[in-house]
Amino acid sequence: MFLGDNAQGKTNLLEAISLLSSGWSPFTSREADLVQWGQERAILRSSIRRAGTTTQLDMWLPAAGKRAVKLDGLPQRRLADILGVVNMVLFSREDLELVRGAPAGRRDFLDRLLVQLAPLYFDASRRYSRAVAQRNTMLRQIAEGTAGVEVLEAWDGPVIRLGAEVARRRAAVLAEFIPRAARWHARISSGSELLEGSYQPGIPGVAAEAVTAPDGGDTGAWTTAFAAALAAARAQDLARRMTVTGPHRDDLVLTLDGREARSFASTGQRRTIALALKLAELELLKEASGEAPLLLLDDVLAELDVQRQNHLLAAIGNEVQTFVTTTHLTDFTAAWIDRAEVFIIRAGAMTRATADELSALARSAQIP
Protein backbone atom coordinates (compact mmCIF):
# COMPACT_ATOMS: atom_id res chain seq x y z
CA MET A 1 0.00 0.00 0.00
CA PHE A 2 1.26 3.40 -0.96
CA LEU A 3 -0.09 6.07 1.28
CA GLY A 4 0.27 9.77 0.56
CA ASP A 5 -1.52 13.03 -0.06
CA ASN A 6 -2.50 13.99 -3.55
CA ALA A 7 0.23 15.06 -6.00
CA GLN A 8 3.01 13.26 -4.10
CA GLY A 9 3.79 10.69 -6.79
CA LYS A 10 1.57 7.71 -5.96
CA THR A 11 -0.06 7.58 -9.35
CA ASN A 12 3.31 8.05 -11.03
CA LEU A 13 4.37 4.68 -9.69
CA LEU A 14 1.30 2.92 -11.07
CA GLU A 15 1.67 4.72 -14.38
CA ALA A 16 5.23 3.41 -14.68
CA ILE A 17 4.10 -0.17 -14.07
CA SER A 18 1.29 0.25 -16.57
CA LEU A 19 3.62 1.60 -19.26
CA LEU A 20 6.05 -1.27 -18.86
CA SER A 21 3.28 -3.80 -18.94
CA SER A 22 0.76 -2.57 -21.50
CA GLY A 23 2.65 0.23 -23.23
CA TRP A 24 -0.16 2.58 -22.32
CA SER A 25 -0.53 5.25 -19.72
CA PRO A 26 -3.99 5.13 -18.17
CA PHE A 27 -3.66 8.78 -17.24
CA THR A 28 -2.64 10.58 -20.39
CA SER A 29 -2.94 9.96 -24.10
CA ARG A 30 -0.23 12.49 -24.90
CA GLU A 31 3.18 10.88 -25.08
CA ALA A 32 4.91 14.20 -24.32
CA ASP A 33 3.05 14.46 -20.99
CA LEU A 34 4.91 11.41 -19.73
CA VAL A 35 8.14 13.38 -19.58
CA GLN A 36 8.64 16.03 -16.95
CA TRP A 37 8.34 19.50 -18.43
CA GLY A 38 11.69 20.80 -19.67
CA GLN A 39 13.35 17.36 -19.52
CA GLU A 40 14.46 15.44 -22.62
CA ARG A 41 13.37 12.01 -21.50
CA ALA A 42 11.92 9.81 -18.82
CA ILE A 43 13.52 6.49 -17.95
CA LEU A 44 11.69 3.56 -16.36
CA ARG A 45 13.65 0.68 -14.89
CA SER A 46 12.16 -2.44 -13.39
CA SER A 47 13.24 -5.80 -12.14
CA ILE A 48 10.72 -8.58 -12.22
CA ARG A 49 11.52 -11.44 -9.90
CA ARG A 50 9.97 -14.82 -10.52
CA ALA A 51 10.85 -18.20 -9.07
CA GLY A 52 14.57 -18.43 -9.70
CA THR A 53 14.85 -15.74 -12.39
CA THR A 54 15.03 -11.99 -12.53
CA THR A 55 14.06 -10.08 -15.64
CA GLN A 56 15.14 -6.52 -16.25
CA LEU A 57 12.67 -4.40 -18.19
CA ASP A 58 13.53 -0.80 -19.08
CA MET A 59 11.85 1.87 -21.14
CA TRP A 60 13.23 5.17 -22.42
CA LEU A 61 10.64 7.79 -23.26
CA PRO A 62 12.03 10.78 -25.12
CA ALA A 63 10.03 14.03 -25.04
CA ALA A 64 9.91 13.74 -28.81
CA GLY A 65 10.53 10.67 -30.94
CA LYS A 66 10.29 6.94 -30.53
CA ARG A 67 10.37 5.03 -27.27
CA ALA A 68 13.13 2.54 -26.75
CA VAL A 69 12.69 -0.65 -24.76
CA LYS A 70 15.25 -3.05 -23.31
CA LEU A 71 14.82 -6.55 -22.04
CA ASP A 72 17.63 -7.73 -19.77
CA GLY A 73 19.73 -4.89 -21.13
CA LEU A 74 19.18 -5.85 -24.75
CA PRO A 75 17.44 -3.27 -26.95
CA GLN A 76 14.22 -4.61 -28.50
CA ARG A 77 13.10 -3.64 -31.97
CA ARG A 78 9.46 -2.97 -31.17
CA LEU A 79 7.44 -2.02 -28.15
CA ALA A 80 5.33 -5.14 -28.83
CA ASP A 81 8.40 -7.23 -27.94
CA ILE A 82 8.07 -6.36 -24.26
CA LEU A 83 4.29 -6.35 -23.94
CA GLY A 84 3.14 -9.33 -21.97
CA VAL A 85 6.50 -9.82 -20.22
CA VAL A 86 4.65 -8.75 -17.13
CA ASN A 87 0.87 -8.51 -17.16
CA MET A 88 -1.25 -6.21 -15.06
CA VAL A 89 -4.80 -5.25 -14.28
CA LEU A 90 -5.44 -1.65 -13.33
CA PHE A 91 -8.51 -0.77 -11.32
CA SER A 92 -8.98 2.96 -10.84
CA ARG A 93 -11.83 5.26 -9.93
CA GLU A 94 -12.52 5.85 -13.61
CA ASP A 95 -13.29 2.15 -13.96
CA LEU A 96 -16.28 2.65 -11.66
CA GLU A 97 -17.65 4.66 -14.57
CA LEU A 98 -17.04 1.86 -17.09
CA VAL A 99 -20.68 0.83 -17.07
CA ARG A 100 -22.28 4.25 -17.29
CA GLY A 101 -19.55 6.09 -19.21
CA ALA A 102 -19.02 6.62 -22.92
CA PRO A 103 -18.20 3.65 -25.20
CA ALA A 104 -14.62 4.94 -25.55
CA GLY A 105 -13.95 3.90 -21.94
CA ARG A 106 -15.12 0.35 -22.63
CA ARG A 107 -13.03 0.20 -25.82
CA ASP A 108 -9.92 1.34 -23.91
CA PHE A 109 -10.64 -1.29 -21.28
CA LEU A 110 -10.82 -3.98 -23.97
CA ASP A 111 -7.72 -2.71 -25.74
CA ARG A 112 -5.61 -2.76 -22.58
CA LEU A 113 -6.62 -6.35 -22.02
CA LEU A 114 -6.00 -7.27 -25.66
CA VAL A 115 -2.47 -5.91 -25.92
CA GLN A 116 -1.48 -8.12 -23.02
CA LEU A 117 -3.16 -11.21 -24.45
CA ALA A 118 -1.93 -10.58 -28.00
CA PRO A 119 0.98 -8.11 -28.01
CA LEU A 120 0.79 -7.53 -31.77
CA TYR A 121 -2.70 -6.16 -31.33
CA PHE A 122 -0.97 -2.99 -30.10
CA ASP A 123 0.56 -2.50 -33.53
CA ALA A 124 -2.69 -3.16 -35.43
CA SER A 125 -4.68 -0.88 -33.16
CA ARG A 126 -2.19 2.00 -33.36
CA ARG A 127 -1.94 1.73 -37.11
CA TYR A 128 -5.69 1.56 -37.43
CA SER A 129 -6.08 4.76 -35.35
CA ARG A 130 -3.52 6.47 -37.52
CA ALA A 131 -5.20 5.34 -40.75
CA VAL A 132 -8.58 6.62 -39.49
CA ALA A 133 -7.01 9.93 -38.38
CA GLN A 134 -5.47 10.31 -41.85
CA ARG A 135 -8.77 9.48 -43.54
CA ASN A 136 -10.65 11.96 -41.31
CA THR A 137 -8.14 14.70 -42.11
CA MET A 138 -8.64 13.82 -45.77
CA LEU A 139 -12.44 14.15 -45.37
CA ARG A 140 -12.01 17.63 -43.87
CA GLN A 141 -9.66 18.63 -46.67
CA ILE A 142 -12.17 17.43 -49.26
CA ALA A 143 -14.89 19.49 -47.57
CA GLU A 144 -12.61 22.54 -47.61
CA GLY A 145 -11.81 21.92 -51.26
CA THR A 146 -8.07 21.42 -50.68
CA ALA A 147 -8.02 17.72 -51.62
CA GLY A 148 -9.70 15.60 -54.25
CA VAL A 149 -12.15 12.83 -53.46
CA GLU A 150 -10.13 10.37 -55.60
CA VAL A 151 -7.43 10.13 -52.90
CA LEU A 152 -9.99 9.05 -50.32
CA GLU A 153 -10.24 5.55 -51.76
CA ALA A 154 -6.53 5.06 -51.21
CA TRP A 155 -7.12 5.47 -47.47
CA ASP A 156 -9.99 2.98 -47.46
CA GLY A 157 -7.45 0.19 -48.11
CA PRO A 158 -5.45 0.38 -44.86
CA VAL A 159 -8.52 1.43 -42.86
CA ILE A 160 -10.42 -1.69 -43.95
CA ARG A 161 -7.51 -4.11 -43.57
CA LEU A 162 -6.46 -2.89 -40.11
CA GLY A 163 -10.03 -2.25 -38.92
CA ALA A 164 -11.06 -5.82 -39.77
CA GLU A 165 -8.08 -7.09 -37.78
CA VAL A 166 -8.95 -4.95 -34.75
CA ALA A 167 -12.63 -5.99 -34.86
CA ARG A 168 -11.86 -9.69 -35.23
CA ARG A 169 -9.53 -9.66 -32.25
CA ARG A 170 -12.00 -7.74 -30.11
CA ALA A 171 -14.74 -10.24 -30.98
CA ALA A 172 -12.38 -13.07 -30.08
CA VAL A 173 -11.43 -11.67 -26.69
CA LEU A 174 -15.02 -10.81 -25.81
CA ALA A 175 -16.14 -14.36 -26.52
CA GLU A 176 -13.73 -15.42 -23.77
CA PHE A 177 -14.28 -12.48 -21.48
CA ILE A 178 -18.06 -12.12 -21.23
CA PRO A 179 -18.82 -15.55 -19.67
CA ARG A 180 -16.11 -14.99 -17.03
CA ALA A 181 -17.45 -11.55 -16.14
CA ALA A 182 -20.93 -13.05 -15.79
CA ARG A 183 -19.63 -15.79 -13.47
CA TRP A 184 -17.80 -13.30 -11.22
CA HIS A 185 -20.86 -11.11 -11.15
CA ALA A 186 -23.08 -14.02 -10.09
CA ARG A 187 -20.63 -14.78 -7.30
CA ILE A 188 -20.43 -11.22 -5.97
CA SER A 189 -24.16 -10.58 -6.20
CA SER A 190 -24.87 -14.08 -4.79
CA GLY A 191 -26.68 -14.94 -7.99
CA SER A 192 -29.42 -12.41 -7.40
CA GLU A 193 -28.91 -10.70 -10.76
CA LEU A 194 -27.89 -11.90 -14.21
CA LEU A 195 -25.15 -9.98 -16.03
CA GLU A 196 -24.96 -10.47 -19.78
CA GLY A 197 -22.81 -8.78 -22.37
CA SER A 198 -22.51 -8.57 -26.12
CA TYR A 199 -20.10 -7.10 -28.62
CA GLN A 200 -21.69 -4.33 -30.64
CA PRO A 201 -19.34 -3.85 -33.59
CA GLY A 202 -18.91 -0.43 -35.20
CA ILE A 203 -18.97 -2.28 -38.50
CA PRO A 204 -22.62 -2.84 -39.38
CA GLY A 205 -23.74 -5.89 -41.31
CA VAL A 206 -21.20 -8.40 -39.99
CA ALA A 207 -22.48 -11.97 -39.94
CA ALA A 208 -23.70 -12.81 -36.42
CA GLU A 209 -21.50 -15.95 -36.40
CA ALA A 210 -18.35 -13.83 -36.70
CA VAL A 211 -19.41 -11.52 -33.85
CA THR A 212 -19.79 -14.38 -31.41
CA ALA A 213 -17.25 -16.88 -32.81
CA PRO A 214 -14.67 -17.98 -30.23
CA ASP A 215 -11.77 -16.85 -32.44
CA GLY A 216 -13.56 -13.76 -33.78
CA GLY A 217 -14.48 -15.55 -37.00
CA ASP A 218 -12.81 -15.27 -40.35
CA THR A 219 -10.96 -11.99 -41.04
CA GLY A 220 -12.51 -12.14 -44.51
CA ALA A 221 -16.01 -11.78 -43.04
CA TRP A 222 -14.95 -8.57 -41.26
CA THR A 223 -13.08 -7.23 -44.29
CA THR A 224 -16.04 -7.75 -46.63
CA ALA A 225 -18.49 -6.20 -44.18
CA PHE A 226 -16.24 -3.21 -43.46
CA ALA A 227 -15.62 -2.55 -47.17
CA ALA A 228 -19.37 -2.59 -47.82
CA ALA A 229 -20.10 -0.41 -44.76
CA LEU A 230 -17.47 2.15 -45.71
CA ALA A 231 -18.81 2.34 -49.27
CA ALA A 232 -22.39 2.70 -48.03
CA ALA A 233 -21.47 5.43 -45.54
CA ARG A 234 -19.26 7.41 -47.90
CA ALA A 235 -21.78 10.26 -48.44
CA GLN A 236 -22.34 10.46 -44.71
CA ASP A 237 -18.57 10.45 -44.04
CA LEU A 238 -18.12 13.31 -46.48
CA ALA A 239 -21.00 15.29 -44.98
CA ARG A 240 -19.88 14.80 -41.38
CA ARG A 241 -16.16 15.05 -42.21
CA MET A 242 -15.32 11.92 -40.31
CA THR A 243 -15.38 8.15 -40.65
CA VAL A 244 -18.68 7.10 -39.06
CA THR A 245 -18.29 3.31 -39.27
CA GLY A 246 -15.52 1.08 -37.99
CA PRO A 247 -14.17 -0.46 -34.80
CA HIS A 248 -13.46 3.01 -33.40
CA ARG A 249 -17.25 3.01 -32.85
CA ASP A 250 -17.37 -0.41 -31.14
CA ASP A 251 -19.14 -0.90 -27.86
CA LEU A 252 -19.58 -3.58 -25.25
CA VAL A 253 -23.24 -3.64 -24.24
CA LEU A 254 -23.91 -4.90 -20.73
CA THR A 255 -27.33 -5.87 -19.45
CA LEU A 256 -28.53 -6.69 -15.96
CA ASP A 257 -31.53 -9.02 -15.91
CA GLY A 258 -32.12 -8.08 -19.53
CA ARG A 259 -32.11 -4.30 -19.02
CA GLU A 260 -29.29 -2.16 -20.32
CA ALA A 261 -26.99 -1.55 -17.35
CA ARG A 262 -25.71 1.73 -18.76
CA SER A 263 -29.05 3.46 -18.20
CA PHE A 264 -30.76 1.31 -15.57
CA ALA A 265 -28.19 0.06 -13.08
CA SER A 266 -27.88 1.82 -9.71
CA THR A 267 -24.55 3.11 -8.36
CA GLY A 268 -24.12 -0.04 -6.27
CA GLN A 269 -24.98 -2.31 -9.21
CA ARG A 270 -22.52 -0.46 -11.44
CA ARG A 271 -19.75 -0.94 -8.88
CA THR A 272 -20.47 -4.64 -8.66
CA ILE A 273 -20.33 -4.90 -12.45
CA ALA A 274 -17.07 -2.93 -12.61
CA LEU A 275 -15.54 -5.24 -10.01
CA ALA A 276 -16.75 -8.31 -11.93
CA LEU A 277 -15.19 -6.95 -15.15
CA LYS A 278 -11.85 -6.43 -13.39
CA LEU A 279 -11.88 -9.87 -11.81
CA ALA A 280 -12.70 -11.45 -15.18
CA GLU A 281 -9.75 -9.55 -16.66
CA LEU A 282 -7.50 -10.87 -13.92
CA GLU A 283 -8.72 -14.43 -14.47
CA LEU A 284 -8.33 -14.29 -18.25
CA LEU A 285 -4.77 -12.96 -18.05
CA LYS A 286 -3.89 -15.57 -15.49
CA GLU A 287 -5.24 -18.37 -17.67
CA ALA A 288 -3.54 -17.05 -20.80
CA SER A 289 -0.08 -16.61 -19.31
CA GLY A 290 -0.19 -19.25 -16.55
CA GLU A 291 0.85 -16.54 -14.10
CA ALA A 292 -1.16 -14.16 -11.95
CA PRO A 293 -0.90 -10.59 -13.28
CA LEU A 294 -0.07 -7.64 -11.07
CA LEU A 295 -3.10 -5.82 -9.73
CA LEU A 296 -2.98 -2.05 -9.43
CA LEU A 297 -5.68 -0.43 -7.34
CA ASP A 298 -5.49 3.31 -7.83
CA ASP A 299 -7.43 5.18 -5.16
CA VAL A 300 -10.34 2.83 -5.70
CA LEU A 301 -10.36 0.40 -2.79
CA ALA A 302 -11.83 2.93 -0.35
CA GLU A 303 -14.71 3.38 -2.81
CA LEU A 304 -15.78 -0.24 -2.39
CA ASP A 305 -17.97 -1.30 0.53
CA VAL A 306 -16.92 -3.99 3.01
CA GLN A 307 -18.60 -6.80 1.12
CA ARG A 308 -16.95 -5.87 -2.20
CA GLN A 309 -13.56 -5.36 -0.53
CA ASN A 310 -13.86 -8.86 0.89
CA HIS A 311 -14.72 -10.36 -2.49
CA LEU A 312 -11.73 -8.64 -4.03
CA LEU A 313 -9.40 -9.80 -1.26
CA ALA A 314 -10.63 -13.38 -1.64
CA ALA A 315 -10.06 -13.27 -5.39
CA ILE A 316 -6.52 -11.95 -4.90
CA GLY A 317 -5.72 -14.84 -2.59
CA ASN A 318 -2.02 -15.31 -1.98
CA GLU A 319 -0.78 -15.12 -5.53
CA VAL A 320 -1.71 -11.73 -6.95
CA GLN A 321 0.87 -9.07 -6.15
CA THR A 322 -1.20 -5.96 -5.55
CA PHE A 323 -0.23 -2.29 -5.51
CA VAL A 324 -2.72 -0.09 -3.69
CA THR A 325 -2.55 3.70 -3.64
CA THR A 326 -4.63 5.70 -1.22
CA THR A 327 -4.75 8.99 0.62
CA HIS A 328 -5.92 7.43 3.89
CA LEU A 329 -6.52 4.04 5.49
CA THR A 330 -9.81 4.83 7.17
CA ASP A 331 -12.10 2.99 4.75
CA PHE A 332 -10.15 -0.25 4.53
CA THR A 333 -11.09 -3.47 6.24
CA ALA A 334 -8.55 -4.66 8.79
CA ALA A 335 -7.88 -7.74 6.66
CA TRP A 336 -6.49 -5.53 3.89
CA ILE A 337 -4.23 -3.52 6.19
CA ASP A 338 -2.96 -6.58 8.08
CA ARG A 339 -1.73 -8.18 4.88
CA ALA A 340 -0.13 -5.08 3.43
CA GLU A 341 3.31 -3.61 3.53
CA VAL A 342 2.71 0.09 3.87
CA PHE A 343 4.88 2.73 2.24
CA ILE A 344 4.53 6.45 2.67
CA ILE A 345 5.08 8.67 -0.35
CA ARG A 346 6.02 12.31 0.18
CA ALA A 347 7.20 14.61 -2.61
CA GLY A 348 8.16 11.72 -4.86
CA ALA A 349 10.20 9.89 -2.19
CA MET A 350 9.08 6.59 -0.74
CA THR A 351 9.72 5.27 2.76
CA ARG A 352 8.48 2.17 4.51
CA ALA A 353 6.04 3.12 7.26
CA THR A 354 7.66 2.74 10.69
CA ALA A 355 6.03 0.64 13.42
CA ASP A 356 4.88 3.80 15.15
CA GLU A 357 3.42 5.27 12.02
CA LEU A 358 1.70 1.98 11.25
CA SER A 359 0.04 1.65 14.61
CA ALA A 360 -1.09 5.28 14.39
CA LEU A 361 -2.50 4.58 10.94
CA ALA A 362 -4.14 1.36 12.05
CA ARG A 363 -5.79 3.13 14.99
CA SER A 364 -7.36 5.60 12.65
CA ALA A 365 -8.67 2.78 10.49
CA GLN A 366 -12.26 2.41 11.54
CA ILE A 367 -13.61 -0.67 9.88
CA PRO A 368 -13.09 -3.77 12.08
Add this chain to the structure above:
Amino acid sequence: MLYTRTLQALISELQKLPGIGPKSAQRLAFHLLRQPEAEVRKLAAALLEAKERIRTCSRCCNLSESDPCELCLAPRDDAVVCLVAEPRDLVALERTREFKGRYHVLGGLISPMDGVGPEQLKIAELLARLQATDRIAEVILALGSTVEGEATSLYLTRLLKPLGLKVTRLAFGLPMGSELEYADEVTLARALVARREV
Protein backbone atom coordinates in the same frame (compact mmCIF):
# COMPACT_ATOMS: atom_id res chain seq x y z
CA MET B 1 19.31 34.94 -20.78
CA LEU B 2 22.06 32.70 -19.46
CA TYR B 3 24.15 32.47 -22.62
CA THR B 4 25.55 35.27 -24.73
CA ARG B 5 23.42 36.20 -27.70
CA THR B 6 25.74 34.49 -30.22
CA LEU B 7 25.80 31.23 -28.34
CA GLN B 8 22.04 31.31 -27.85
CA ALA B 9 21.61 31.86 -31.60
CA LEU B 10 23.74 28.79 -32.35
CA ILE B 11 21.76 26.68 -29.89
CA SER B 12 18.46 27.85 -31.37
CA GLU B 13 19.59 26.97 -34.91
CA LEU B 14 20.75 23.50 -33.84
CA GLN B 15 17.49 22.91 -32.04
CA LYS B 16 15.60 23.34 -35.31
CA LEU B 17 17.18 20.11 -36.56
CA PRO B 18 15.02 16.97 -36.41
CA GLY B 19 15.47 14.87 -33.25
CA ILE B 20 17.49 17.59 -31.47
CA GLY B 21 16.03 18.78 -28.18
CA PRO B 22 17.22 21.72 -26.08
CA LYS B 23 19.81 19.69 -24.17
CA SER B 24 21.26 17.98 -27.24
CA ALA B 25 21.45 21.39 -28.93
CA GLN B 26 23.43 22.76 -25.97
CA ARG B 27 25.74 19.77 -26.01
CA LEU B 28 26.39 20.14 -29.74
CA ALA B 29 27.00 23.87 -29.40
CA PHE B 30 29.58 23.36 -26.64
CA HIS B 31 31.20 20.57 -28.62
CA LEU B 32 31.56 22.86 -31.64
CA LEU B 33 33.08 25.62 -29.52
CA ARG B 34 35.71 23.22 -28.21
CA GLN B 35 36.73 22.17 -31.75
CA PRO B 36 39.69 23.76 -33.58
CA GLU B 37 38.59 26.52 -35.91
CA ALA B 38 39.61 24.50 -39.00
CA GLU B 39 37.18 21.69 -38.07
CA VAL B 40 34.31 24.09 -37.63
CA ARG B 41 35.12 25.75 -40.96
CA LYS B 42 35.09 22.34 -42.64
CA LEU B 43 31.63 21.66 -41.24
CA ALA B 44 30.31 25.06 -42.28
CA ALA B 45 31.80 24.66 -45.75
CA ALA B 46 30.32 21.16 -46.14
CA LEU B 47 26.88 22.44 -45.17
CA LEU B 48 27.00 25.29 -47.66
CA GLU B 49 28.52 23.27 -50.45
CA ALA B 50 25.96 20.51 -50.10
CA LYS B 51 23.15 23.04 -50.15
CA GLU B 52 24.57 24.85 -53.20
CA ARG B 53 25.54 21.87 -55.32
CA ILE B 54 22.91 19.25 -54.64
CA ARG B 55 19.73 19.54 -56.68
CA THR B 56 17.04 17.19 -57.84
CA CYS B 57 17.47 15.26 -61.07
CA SER B 58 14.87 16.42 -63.57
CA ARG B 59 14.17 12.81 -64.61
CA CYS B 60 14.07 10.66 -61.51
CA CYS B 61 13.83 13.44 -58.87
CA ASN B 62 16.67 11.89 -56.87
CA LEU B 63 19.22 14.17 -55.23
CA SER B 64 22.20 14.70 -57.48
CA GLU B 65 25.02 17.07 -58.34
CA SER B 66 24.45 16.66 -62.06
CA ASP B 67 21.29 16.75 -64.13
CA PRO B 68 20.42 14.17 -65.34
CA CYS B 69 21.91 12.23 -62.46
CA GLU B 70 24.45 9.44 -62.76
CA LEU B 71 21.83 6.73 -62.35
CA CYS B 72 19.70 8.16 -65.16
CA LEU B 73 22.70 8.36 -67.47
CA ALA B 74 24.05 4.89 -66.61
CA PRO B 75 23.26 2.05 -69.01
CA ARG B 76 20.37 0.40 -67.19
CA ASP B 77 17.07 -1.26 -68.04
CA ASP B 78 14.62 1.43 -69.17
CA ALA B 79 11.65 -0.95 -69.11
CA VAL B 80 11.38 -1.06 -65.29
CA VAL B 81 10.97 1.93 -62.99
CA CYS B 82 11.10 1.48 -59.25
CA LEU B 83 9.15 4.01 -57.17
CA VAL B 84 10.57 4.95 -53.79
CA ALA B 85 9.52 7.54 -51.21
CA GLU B 86 12.90 9.03 -50.29
CA PRO B 87 16.47 9.07 -51.63
CA ARG B 88 17.57 6.90 -48.70
CA ASP B 89 15.20 4.14 -49.88
CA LEU B 90 16.89 4.26 -53.28
CA VAL B 91 20.27 3.87 -51.59
CA ALA B 92 18.99 0.83 -49.67
CA LEU B 93 17.82 -0.81 -52.89
CA GLU B 94 21.05 0.06 -54.73
CA ARG B 95 23.06 -1.62 -52.01
CA THR B 96 21.46 -4.93 -52.96
CA ARG B 97 23.01 -4.61 -56.46
CA GLU B 98 20.09 -6.68 -57.68
CA PHE B 99 18.03 -4.01 -59.35
CA LYS B 100 19.16 -2.87 -62.77
CA GLY B 101 16.24 -0.67 -63.75
CA ARG B 102 15.53 3.03 -63.24
CA TYR B 103 14.22 4.84 -60.19
CA HIS B 104 11.72 7.54 -59.45
CA VAL B 105 11.82 9.33 -56.09
CA LEU B 106 8.39 10.58 -54.94
CA GLY B 107 9.77 12.80 -52.20
CA GLY B 108 7.43 11.45 -49.52
CA LEU B 109 4.19 9.58 -49.02
CA ILE B 110 0.58 10.76 -49.05
CA SER B 111 -0.18 11.93 -45.53
CA PRO B 112 -3.12 14.33 -45.10
CA MET B 113 -2.12 15.00 -41.47
CA ASP B 114 1.22 16.36 -42.67
CA GLY B 115 -0.44 18.26 -45.49
CA VAL B 116 1.02 15.94 -48.11
CA GLY B 117 -1.33 15.09 -50.97
CA PRO B 118 -0.52 13.63 -54.40
CA GLU B 119 0.26 17.11 -55.72
CA GLN B 120 3.09 17.55 -53.21
CA LEU B 121 4.76 14.38 -54.52
CA LYS B 122 6.64 13.99 -57.79
CA ILE B 123 3.70 12.21 -59.41
CA ALA B 124 3.18 14.72 -62.24
CA GLU B 125 6.89 14.24 -63.07
CA LEU B 126 6.36 10.49 -63.12
CA LEU B 127 3.38 10.75 -65.45
CA ALA B 128 5.33 13.07 -67.76
CA ARG B 129 8.14 10.55 -67.76
CA LEU B 130 5.77 7.71 -68.64
CA GLN B 131 4.23 9.80 -71.41
CA ALA B 132 7.57 10.81 -72.90
CA THR B 133 8.58 7.24 -73.68
CA ASP B 134 6.85 3.95 -74.44
CA ARG B 135 9.80 1.93 -73.23
CA ILE B 136 8.57 1.70 -69.63
CA ALA B 137 6.61 -1.53 -69.17
CA GLU B 138 6.64 -2.07 -65.42
CA VAL B 139 6.43 0.12 -62.35
CA ILE B 140 7.55 -1.36 -59.04
CA LEU B 141 6.04 0.18 -55.90
CA ALA B 142 8.66 0.04 -53.15
CA LEU B 143 6.92 2.28 -50.63
CA GLY B 144 7.09 0.35 -47.37
CA SER B 145 4.33 -1.15 -45.26
CA THR B 146 3.32 1.85 -43.13
CA VAL B 147 -0.28 2.99 -43.51
CA GLU B 148 0.99 5.95 -45.55
CA GLY B 149 2.99 3.60 -47.79
CA GLU B 150 -0.03 1.37 -48.25
CA ALA B 151 -2.34 4.29 -49.11
CA THR B 152 0.17 5.80 -51.54
CA SER B 153 0.62 2.42 -53.23
CA LEU B 154 -3.14 2.05 -53.61
CA TYR B 155 -3.46 5.55 -55.05
CA LEU B 156 -0.68 4.97 -57.56
CA THR B 157 -2.00 1.54 -58.54
CA ARG B 158 -5.33 3.10 -59.48
CA LEU B 159 -3.55 5.83 -61.40
CA LEU B 160 -1.06 3.65 -63.28
CA LYS B 161 -3.01 0.46 -64.06
CA PRO B 162 -5.34 2.16 -66.56
CA LEU B 163 -2.24 3.28 -68.51
CA GLY B 164 -1.67 -0.34 -69.44
CA LEU B 165 1.44 -0.69 -67.29
CA LYS B 166 2.40 -3.71 -65.25
CA VAL B 167 2.26 -2.52 -61.63
CA THR B 168 4.00 -4.61 -58.97
CA ARG B 169 4.90 -4.07 -55.35
CA LEU B 170 7.61 -5.58 -53.20
CA ALA B 171 6.61 -8.87 -51.57
CA PHE B 172 5.91 -8.96 -47.84
CA GLY B 173 8.19 -11.68 -46.65
CA LEU B 174 10.27 -13.06 -43.85
CA PRO B 175 13.60 -11.51 -42.98
CA MET B 176 16.35 -13.71 -44.40
CA GLY B 177 18.49 -15.71 -42.05
CA SER B 178 15.83 -15.59 -39.38
CA GLU B 179 13.97 -18.45 -37.85
CA LEU B 180 10.25 -18.72 -38.34
CA GLU B 181 9.45 -18.63 -34.64
CA TYR B 182 11.00 -15.17 -34.31
CA ALA B 183 8.94 -13.56 -37.06
CA ASP B 184 6.07 -11.42 -35.87
CA GLU B 185 2.67 -12.81 -36.69
CA VAL B 186 1.66 -9.98 -39.04
CA THR B 187 4.71 -10.63 -41.22
CA LEU B 188 4.17 -14.35 -40.95
CA ALA B 189 0.49 -14.10 -41.89
CA ARG B 190 1.28 -11.94 -44.92
CA ALA B 191 4.10 -14.22 -45.99
CA LEU B 192 1.66 -17.11 -45.78
CA VAL B 193 -0.92 -15.35 -47.94
CA ALA B 194 1.74 -14.51 -50.53
CA ARG B 195 3.24 -18.02 -50.54
CA ARG B 196 4.69 -19.47 -53.76
CA GLU B 197 4.58 -22.83 -55.40
CA VAL B 198 8.00 -24.44 -55.52
